[in-house]
Amino acid sequence: MKDILEVKKLLRGNRGPAAIAVGLLFLAMVTAAVSAASDITDMPDTLKVDPLNGAWKSRVLPHQRLLVSFRDQDWNIRTFVGSKEDDNGNLTVSQTIGPERTRSSSEFSAGDSNNYVFASSVTEGVVPDKTVTLSEAFYGVSTFEGVPQNVLVTSYLVRHDGGTNCIWLDMWADGKDLGLYQLPSEYVPSYHFTFNADGSWKYAPALDQNTAHDIVASDWNGDGYSDYVLTYVKDTDKTLVKMLLIDGKSLYERMKNNTGEVIITHVNGNDDVSSILVTGSSVTGGLSEVKPANSIRMTKGDFDGDGRDEIALYYTLIHGNGANESRANQLEIYRVNYSDEKGYVGRCIYNTQNMADGSSFLQHNSVGIAAGDINNDGVDELVYIHTDSASISNKGANVYMSICTLNGDTLVRHVDRGSLGMQTFAIHGGEWTSVPPIEVKIADLDGDGFGELVWATGAADDGNQLKLWVHDWELSGAGAAITDTGKKYEYNAVNGGWWLNQYYKHHTLATGMFKYPSNGGLARHQIALGHMGGNTANDGTAHMDVAILSWSKESNIINEGSFSYNGVMMDGNMGASVAAVDLYGESLVLGSPSVFSVEDNIELMMVTQAPPKHWDKVSAKGSELAVYADENGDVTLDAYAVFDTDDYYTGMESSKSYGSTSTTTTVSEGSFGIEGSYALEKREKLKDKILNNHDNDDDPILDAGMSYTMQKVHNTTGNYSSQLTYSFSYRANRDDQLYYKANNYNLCRYPILLPESKRYSVTSDDAGETVSFQNYVQFVVPTTSSSTFTPTPGRSVSWYEPLHDNYNLFTYPKWLRDIKGYPQGTEAKRDVYEYDPWADINGKEFVSGTSNVIGNLDASAYTLTANNSEGDETYDSLRQTVAPHIYFHPVFGRNDRMHVNIDLTPDYTWGTDSTTTSDISKMLSVTMGWPGAANYTMYTNDWSAQDMQFKTDISYFTQDDGALCVGYAVPSLRRANSKIWGTPSPYSTHPDPGLLLPFRWGNDIKNSGTGNIESMVYYLVENDDRYSSKQMRGITFNKNDDRVIAATGSYEGLSTKLLEIGEEYNVALRVINYSFVDILDSAVTVKFYFQPWIDGGKNYPSADPAGDGYEEYGSQKTSLLGRTAETDNNNNWSDVKFTFTAPKTPGLGWLHAVVEYDREELSKDNNHGWVLIGAYDPAVFKGGAADHAEASRQLSAAALPATAERPDIRIKEVKLYEITRDAKGNISYTETPLDEKARGKKLRVDATVEFTGGKIFVNGKERQISYLPVMRCALFAGKRKGLNSILGASELPLLKQGESYTFSFVYDPKLCDYDNGVAVRAFSPYLFASEQRDPRSQYKVLWNSIEHDGGSGGCGVGLGALALLALLPLVWRKKR
DSSP states (O other), X not given: OOOSOOOOOOOOTTSOOGGGGOOOOOOOSEEEEOOOSBOGXXXXXXXXXXXXXXXXXXXXXXXOEEEEEEEBTTSOEEEEEOEEEOTTSOEEXXXXXSOEEEEOGGGGTOOBTTEEEEEEEEEEEEEEEEEEEEEEEETTEEEEEEEEEEEEEEEEEEEETTSOOEEEEEEEETTEEEEXXXXXXXXXXXXXXXXXXXXXXXXXXXXXXXXXXXXXXXXXXXXXXXXXXXXXXXXXXXXXXXXXXXXXXXXXXXXXXXXXXXXXXXXXXXXXXXXXXXXXXXXXXXXXXXXXXXXXXXXXXXXXXXXXXXXXXXXXXXXXXXXXXXXXXXXXXXXXXXXXXXXXXXXXXXXXXXXXXXXXXXXXXXXXXXXXXXXXXXXXXXXXXXXXXXXXXXXXXXXXXXXXXXXXXXXXXXXXXXXXXEEEOOOOSOTTSOOOOOEEEEEOSSSSSSOXXXXXXXXXXXXXXXXXXXXXXXXXXXXXXXXXXXXXXXXXXXXXXXXXXXXXXXXXXXXXXXXXXXXXXXXXXXXXXXXXXXXXXXXSEEEEEEEEEEEETTTEEEEEEEEEEEEEEESSSOOOEEEEEOOSSOSBEEOOOEEEEEEEEEEEEEEEOOOOOXXXXXXXXXXXXXXGOOTTSEEEEEESOOOSSSOSEEEEEETTEEOEEEEEEOOOOOEEEEEOOTTTTTHHHHHHHHHTOTTSOOOHHHHHXXXXXXXXXXXXXXXXXXEEEEXXXXXXXXXXXXXXXXXXXXXXXXXXXXSGGGSEEEEEOTTSOEEEEEEEEEEEEEOXXXXXXXXXXXXXXXXXXXXXXXXXXXXXXXXXXXXXXXXXXXXXXXXXXXXXXXXXXXXXXXXXXXXXXXXXXXXXXXXXXXXXXXXXXXXXXXXXESXXXXXXXXXXXXXXXXXXXXXXXXXXXXXXXXXXEEEOTTOOEEEEEEOOGGGSXXXXXXXXXXXXXXXXXXXXXXXXXXXXXXXXEOOOOOOTTOTTTSTTSGGGTSOXXXXXXXXXXXXXXXXXXXXXXXXXXXXXXXXXXXXXXXXXXXXXXXXXXXXXOOTTSGGGOOTTOEEETTOEEEEEEEEEEOSSSOEEEEXXXXXXEEEEOOTTSOOOXXXXXXXXXXXXXXXXXXXXXXXXXXXXXXXXXXXXXXXXXXXXXXXXXXXXXXXXXXXXXXXXXXXXXXXXXXXXXXXXXXXXXXXXXXXXXXXXXXXXXXXGGSOEEEEEEEEEEEEEEOTTOOEEEEEXXXXXXXXXXXEXXXXXXXXXXEEEEETTEEEEESEEEEEEEEEEEEETTEEEEEEEEEEEEEEETTOXXXXXXXXXXGGSOTTOEEEEEEEBTTBOGGGSSOGGGGEEEEEOOOOOSSSXXXXXXXXXXXXXXXXXXXXXXXXX
């Protein structure tokens, strides 16, 4: 894994600004797919269940300590922890933090001037050997083994003058010494080497006078253990630079158990092909004038973007040249492959030719090398710096920088020996003195996601000044070209009182995350800098200075903390080293994900309300309209409800042409969540308290970890997205138009294992007892994508429950703010519920218009255009949440590996995530078309357009969940002289209390052929369907669990009316006064009755529940004011509240409401309504967190019941009826064959669904189910990728085994692309495809899609798409 933090600050999914949740769209008449890199459905199965792609196997985000190591005056090696950050973000840098560990010189047999450690290097590695046990199981898993922990690995090169030099490795983890290991005797590092100086072989300067030894770590064989590569010089018959690879797992086991063989191999081959340091040709002036450089550096990085690290070696080659001629530096890049058969195999893919990578000349010339992602494209740049003296007489050295990457095996140079415009010092002192190395690192120092380069070396005339430079490229965007050496920032340590040792100019550099940001700052690395200072006592000792520095463009270098440690080091050619290492499990580490599949998640993308209209039949008694009454004394009041044209509509436009937009579906950005078993029915309230406590500061480590995991998921899944472009020309005229899709998702939850302090979130319950919840990181992975969107009439979707009736203006709100779904804003939500999880996720109103008069004689088009002062780009990336906020539905996730079910319905961690963004920058206009009242058929000649006129307000906004909406308010109805809205009207004579019954009238216009008032030319007829005519809207059920929910939240009501057996619910029912006359003194009584369903019999809602003897559940009295103008803050309705206890046994039943008013009223036809409700036992289906531990103990049970014993959803029969209409508007239904010709006909589709009971396996228990809650049936359309755009949908709260139910839909070819495939599918969130006997039986293809891109022309495409949709969850689970 790449050890460099790739952080780009992204918005958290549940903490974004107002715009984060607004968004997706559209739509539908003409649909064209636009190919992305790869469709979301093409994502590999491994990523669908692990979008982090195994990154959790290493730490997600480092939190490190400063480690300092040095050789003391007794030749011992001492190492201590030099930094600590407390819980408040305060960083302490000191040599007294502890612990300190000493490696005695006797352990190396090296404690005198002839035997000693002459070089060392440090790196941080990973060993997956930790076991974490959670306090309670996380979805069935309580013990996580193989959790990664970090180790400090130090290499030592030991000199034995007169003996055999050797190499040692040291390992330290979790504050403990793991061991010391000496490499076999065949690996002999040279202390110095010979070269051909003026024709004879002589010793070059000793290798400890510069840096000629490095160690790096990476997992080259993919076993989770870091492997290590170190460099050393071998001087026998040839002088070579050797790169030795040590297998990490075998090394760790040897350290831990003191047994076993350590696997070791040379990366750069045997001595015949190894990196040659010295050639045989003579160096003119060698030693007398030209002392050769001996700087040898190594790094590792992913230079080609394949996810594996390459190794780069850069050193000063020694070969014959004249006294004033430079010698070529050598760059070599190696790729390491691994196989069980061959083990580790290194292959050189680049080596320098013809001085292509710089040169050196004198002893004080050095090289430095580093790797890191400078331009944030996921590929590491290789940066190498070298110095080159111009001549013997001018010993100052110019500095050059090169930057490159790999394209396959080809080196790509982005910057070739760019001059840095400076000179380092000339050597000071004798041949035995140290040369300051060039230390180079790349890390994101300012948190912008782009790596900066930091390097340090000795400078000034005598070389005693330690200078540090930061290079920042200020790139415009990820992947931008790197063409120069960047902008340079300088820091001189002398300004802090630091001077390098006069003779031993050693310093060291590291980068790490020693300190986390506070107050929402950016995650960034810091710089650790250390050096050997002067010897003021002249007693053979030296002091060290160590500091942690931070950098930003604004403030340059800031000292975050420093110390001096005096008189502790041995004065000599081995300096101190600094490193960034997590020794104590303080980094963020995640466990393996628990994956839950969500099937058929219904998402609303758009609501376009039809323009308001009015149709009512009331008593004319006592009013001036009695002359128009029929034989029953009733008069029909109409306000533009029966236009014989479709030109009274609501539409979307862009630049006077109908709109288009594009949507992109990807993996979600991620969010944090918590899970625990405490009091299952109460836990959501406690979770809200933790996750949505707006007074709490964000946690730096969790925020930075979220940013990192987001970026990691983006890197692994970013090439897989579904991008669609939609144009549409549909108008909402007689019914609201909706745009739905049903998607499948994988919900991947990674538990936070480390640091232990971040493992749990803690709060207190109502009794003051401490309650903890397991923290996790979550990503939502779409596994299906829409190929098309088609409009769905609002009356054909049972869960769409707006609070208006399209045919009654008294039901519309007076103010736009009262439209259902209108964004209320953060403070309004918090005022209702302090911990509202939707408080920070708010929709946006784009534009609104007021006081638009409906009823002008001339045709017109009222257009609103959103003027965005901030620029259209504000609207480019609006987002849609995966769970609906206003019209909400039960959602369940299932983990078939652990057999755990979770109820996601109230889980806002899931619900507020977003996977789809939309570009609606062109969708900023809305038009209400008006055909002109002159074209409208009036009652009589004395009945004018002005009698019907009314005003509307219109708003174009997004709901909090991202659905785009166009909605209406009716601010003022009363007009003094209007026959309908004024003094003559029955509405001004008597009150009319009633219920919200939007299906009372049919939606088809009929033509009587006559023109008198008793028999209008165009008219609506009352709906005579016994099931739907009195179906109520405006009723909500909230479980009485003391949880207060904001009125705008998704707990506004259960759309499915599915209740838990025996539980008590708070019920609210809207009762409306359909008049201008007040009803005072609580004169209206509302009574409630429950009518049980008769199993196996004919079931119809009773027309008279009291007379039929059904139990009265209670009654409430209320007053109802008449409709007033918008200047009055009162409404003409009241939400009557009562308590209802659900039946104690599972089943169905009708809940009736009856309005009683013992005085004169305009109509009694709206006084009685009903809703069908279901009662079920949640213990049978839901997987509560309390069951998870038990489930984990029972996983050895059978994975699933035998196929023949499983339950099944089956579409028993589908019948098609062609819908035709005669000249008078009479509708007829003629059964028609199911064939290809049906695609072009308007049809009623009747689908009969049957449920067969069986056994399911939930949370470790096998259960027999005899009924199924929430049986849904939908008419789907789509193309090859999947039929998941909803044309019509309905649901039954519960279906018992052996029973069947017929769902009816209308298919209108004018609303659906002719080429779309169409199918009927039955499904339930409570029963997954993998749990069913035959998932194929739950759908029926009516006709296949017609493909025009080389497809099969429609043959078999629809069936294949649906089969894929139904069966893929089975395939994925098997693979998991």
